[in-house]
Amino acid sequence: MNEKLTISGAADLLATVPHLLGTQPKESFVVLTARAGALGATLRVDAPAESSPLDYAQMMTTYAANDEKATASYIIIYTDEAGEDGQFPYAAHVAALGNELATAQMPVRKVWLVTSTYWVAYGSTETNSLDTITDSNANATLTYFGSATDLDIYNPALLGNWAPRVEAPEGTEADLQAACKAWAAALDATDMPDKDTARALASAFQHKYIRDYLFRDTINTHNGSFGDVMTGKFTARPDWNRVDRAEAIAFEIMKAVPEGQRAPLLTLMGWLEWLKGHGTQADRYLKLAAEDVPAFRLAVLLRELINRGHIADVARDPDTSYKHPLI
Template sequence: MTEKLNLNGPADLLATVPHLLGVKPVESFVVLTARAGSLGATLRTDAPEHVEPVSYAQTLTSHAANDEQATASYVIVYTDEHLDSGYPYAVHVAALVNELAAARMPVRNVWLVTSGYWAEFGTDEQNPLAQITDSQANATLTYFGSATDVDVYNPALLGTWALRVQAPEGSEEDIEAACKAWAAVLDATENPDQQTAREIAAAFQHKMVRDFLFRETITTHNGNFADVMLGKFTARPDWDRVDRAEALAFELMKVVPAGQRAPMLTLMGWLEWLKGNGTQADRYLKHAAADVPDFRLAVLMRELITRGSIAEVARDAATSYKRRLI
């Protein structure tokens, strides 16, 4: 289902944030950009600790400004930080409101969400969290399959029975065969059988072959691997194909043991980053770096995310991933 979800009031809007991020934020600042009649980008960063307010606000605003069509914004502070008087991070919030206004994205509302209540920032009225969890938006998103705080990777659930696969030598014939097999399963409607899955999973174990498979996932590219990895495409990609690739990557992890799942986890993280979901992307990449200690591609991708980099394809409304129901 792809119809637009109508948000009626603060509780509905607050309910969408965990679905957009794939996780319930804690000790975080979230900025939602807004356009005429719809939400734009969703940005999350850790709550400031010993960070100068103006610098913090300018960094967040610079990321929000990548949404060139944004005309307004919302700010949500998730924290259990307690002050004897006043609101937590009040100076940082004030700086952020000023910076967003200067960037022509005036803040419509600021909210505080704690583990016990939510409130309009700066007011004394505390509202029950049940208003968010019982909201129409949360019910609708959950009904249509969205879930929050689902562990993206649980090795125990994937099993320990699978034998290791042998990576190919990386010849031109190996690359051609792997790309052909990967394209075939991407275009299919059902998951591959176990033998095919293991062959493709084996191909992902070779660095050069893996890079070609990453590039093969995106059909609208200029052939430069570095540009493809940064989301610099020649047109809007086939996002259904991207969704299919992410689902297949998870299936491939089921046919190999721990220690050989990092390439697929990295693929999933990269695809989430292309969609503009840095929080979920980082979760996959962190698991990849744990599956194979310091897995190089995952480490590099995490460095991009830590610096606040946004994929080129996610910056343009004409090419970016369209989230269902929002």
Template sequence: MTEKLTITSTADLLAAVPHLLGNQPKESFVVLTARLGALGATLRMDAPAESAPLDYAQMMATYAAHDEKATGSYVIVYTDEKPAYGFPYAAHVLALSNELATARMPVKTVFLVTGTYWATYGTSERNPLDEIRDSNANATLTYFGSAPDIDVYHPELLGGWALPVEAPEGNLEDFEAACTAWKAALDAKGMPNTATARELAAAFQHKHIRDYLFRDTISTHNGAFGDTLTGKFTGRPDWERVDHAEAIAFELMKAVPAGQRAPMLSLMGWLEWLKGHGTQADRYLKLAAEDVSDFRLAVLLRELINRGAIADVARDEGTAYKRRLI
């Protein structure tokens, strides 16, 4: 097994993006930073909509600049927008190219990917999407188990009926019992049984206990809830433990009815944000705010993400989550 993949064509490059991000971008700008002989970071932002070209470009270039080893970049515009003339988001593409050049990451090529074709941006070419799907990179990554657009949360698997749980009172004994049970679940290889799942789901209903459980999911937390929740902690988290925590959160949601799943959805959203997966994080947090109307934690975390905040742990190559490709 290796984490290196040889990119030999544009189709390979474009095929790798959904595997790197974990989902197929839609109405998005993607920047791939490039190093000597290798790709660096992958950054995705929603298509600019009403954002001013310079403001949008500066924000995206600032995030890309966290890859201090980058010597160049690629820009990919994913959109089905059809402007009256010219090419979609032309002013934004120009501004972004200028900002990346200023940041010493000059753009090698800009690509356009629509729902029906891909092309080098600014040209009249129309290349079939099958070239991307049939590329060596896509075949290799799929063979080794990478599956874009597959995530932990599948609502249809949750079931439609379960008795509600009652949150504990929140005394010291409750805190200690919940933290011990959560640690045991995270350390175990499998999933908790139904009784344990319901006990943990009940603990997540108490907002103060929930905060402790969030914090203790991270193996390198510094003890401060505010800092941990906003991604300000040192060291590299045990990312396998984090992935396991997301899978457990889904199991806990099976054990309770709708209306009690928001804390677990918020946990999943928060963990995805720490990984640098803002789109997926926002999806889970939005579902949390729908499960419990305007669930406060989910609302606050969505505001943080929508302001463009990136967790410190995701900024540092040494601590950031690395999606295993092959």
């Protein structure tokens, strides 16, 4: 697909944010970086609670500065909070963030406020209907080409618990080789695994040693050590179509096992979302993994990595990072 989305106004730009994040932000600050007529990185952080304006602004700017080619930025505040003394909400935080981004050579072009009932240019009294975002050319185009937001990908009630548990393999070299071969075949195929294959793969993912190799082999263009691949410290561009397929297969495999055996697959999905630069979605899947198997260690460690603001090297470089097909 060679089409490229044209953003012709504020409503178009605001419409792209949920598609970029995979979810509609709530009580959040979003910074979009920009460069030479194109959008760069998308950063979402929870709206400040007790954080001082300067601390919050410096934190967000540090994250945004990972886009080393950015020359400008946009700020969007999603909240239903009311400002004090007639001011717009989080006025001091917005001012501090604007100053910090300007200092980092990413001057703010525009700031918007989006509530649950309207959107407005920050500081303006002229409100706009949310329908202008929903009905925008950008939203229509993205939806037409298959992009969707707020998909409830994991719903245990819908997946059910009628599937019997699987047994993890012993972890022999033969087990490892068979699992890696089966996973590669599933990723290279054009259809989804049948039930028996799905259960065999689910079984392989239950073994910690084999699971880690399957994670690594999903990124078939890695050029670092095993630890580097897991922590995102590799520089080759992954086959992102293969990564997208791996996430879809992981969801299918989850249908073949009951609750309590889905954590490795949810962790895989979270890890892949993090490599794409989608920290919000990644944290959601990792949290679900740690609920499926309490304190599932790999999910806990990856969440800690994300919550410290670590960004995978592959997501920092525009030449290797995941890109929405149209944006």
